[in-house]
Amino acid sequence: MKMRVLSVVAALAVIAGLPLAAAKLLPHRPPTATKLHRTVDTTQVQQHSQVQQYSREYVGVVSNDIAAFDMRCKCRPNAAIHYISMGGPVSMTLARLVLEAGAVPVLELEPYGMPLTRIIAGREDAWLTRYAMAVRSLKAPVILSFAPEANGSWYEWGFRHTSAKVYVRAWRHVVTLFRKAGADRIKWAWIMNRGFLQGERLELLWPGRSYVNMLGIDGYFKDAKDNFRSLFIPTITDMRKLSSDPILISETAGGPTAGKLRAVRQLVAGVAAYHLAGFVWFDIHQHGDSTHQDWRIETSPQALAAYRQAIKRYASTAKFK
Numbered sequence: 001m002k003m004r005v006l007s008v009v010a011a012l013a014v015i016a017g018l019p020l021a022a023a024k025l026l027p028h029r030p031p032t033a034t035k036l037h038r039t040v041d042t043t044q045v046q047q048h049s050q051v052q053q054y055s056r057e058y059v060g061v062v063s064n065d066i067a068a069f070d071m072r073c074k075c076r077p078n079a080a081i082h083y084i085s086m087g088g089p090v091s092m093t094l095a096r097l098v099l100e101a102g103a104v105p106v107l108e109l110e111p112y113g114m115p116l117t118r119i120i121a122g123r124e125d126a127w128l129t130r131y132a133m134a135v136r137s138l139k140a141p142v143i144l145s146f147a148p149e150a151n152g153s154w155y156e157w158g159f160r161h162t163s164a165k166v167y168v169r170a171w172r173h174v175v176t177l178f179r180k181a182g183a184d185r186i187k188w189a190w191i192m193n194r195g196f197l198q199g200e201r202l203e204l205l206w207p208g209r210s211y212v213n214m215l216g217i218d219g220y221f222k223d224a225k226d227n228f229r230s231l232f233i234p235t236i237t238d239m240r241k242l243s244s245d246p247i248l249i250s251e252t253a254g255g256p257t258a259g260k261l262r263a264v265r266q267l268v269a270g271v272a273a274y275h276l277a278g279f280v281w282f283d284i285h286q287h288g289d290s291t292h293q294d295w296r297i298e299t300s301p302q303a304l305a306a307y308r309q310a311i312k313r314y315a316s317t318a319k320f321k
Helices: 044-048 066-073 093-100 116-120 123-137 164-180 229-242 260-273 301-315
Strands: 058-063 079-085 102-108 143-146 185-191 215-216 247-252 278-283
Touching: 044 143, 058 079, 066 301, 079 164, 079 278, 093 102, 093 123, 093 215, 116 164, 123 229, 143 215, 185 247, 215 229, 229 247, 229 260, 247 260, 260 278, 260 301
Parallel strands: 058 278, 079 102, 102 143, 143 185, 185 215, 215 247, 247 278
Antiparallel strands: none
16 A cells, blocks of 8 residues: 655655755645755765765665654665656756765656656657756766556556556656657666555556666555565565566565564565665654554664664665676
8 A cells, every 4th residue: 555645755864964854745746846954056066976886785764854864873875765746847956965975866757647648648758858858967876767656546647547558658758758868877767566456467567678777666564464575575576577677675664563673674684585676764754544654763773773784784885886
């Protein structure tokens, strides 16, 4: 079930200690813009970018108070997720800050209020080209995704709202347009929710190997019966039938009942055992039913310590390629 209810997410505790915020909202509402609370010389940031290559392994965090998380964790994740509402202002300020901090930006393009048939018809080409040229101007590694979690029904571009064939055509159109604009250093991440019986079959949404460089799975430890095997292995198996590219657990967390320390330990063990590209922790306090819990890892000192060790094991020592 859909967990992510943030408009814009800046992930990674250490992004130079940036006091960024991500506004909460319900699904199906257009995201708002990220607000930076300090003046940034983007030219200087671009000139001194520390990231020149992609990592093999990632550990990240989704947070609406990165400064506070940084003070508690004292760690250095190496990937930052940022959700982009298509059609809005084009800015690479946050991406440059992420790069300056030594992390790879992960930018997810979300077509709210924008039928995928409109994208296929080329009616959004002008915005997509501007965005592609802005990404190209970074001259640095960027992971990009489009219309995530289309196997679920909570987004207008997803299952029961948009056909799989239209989704695939739109994905290919976007990737092709970016490549024509010269943004060919991008790695494209195909991100799906973990497979479930009421969702779309993944193979129907697969754009093809020439349009994807890595794959992502979103899934959560909601209660004590959830474990890495039940949550992720079926989807990992299905994805590996489609591609041999790296697989990232792109959005995950453990709730209080599930046990946050247990969740971190299982994620670390699962990443190692199945040779995955890492995981991103959803560090948000939500309120509601079992799908909206207090996911913050800092409420469990033991889990936070295990997460910090994961940073040292994967993000801090990762070799680049």
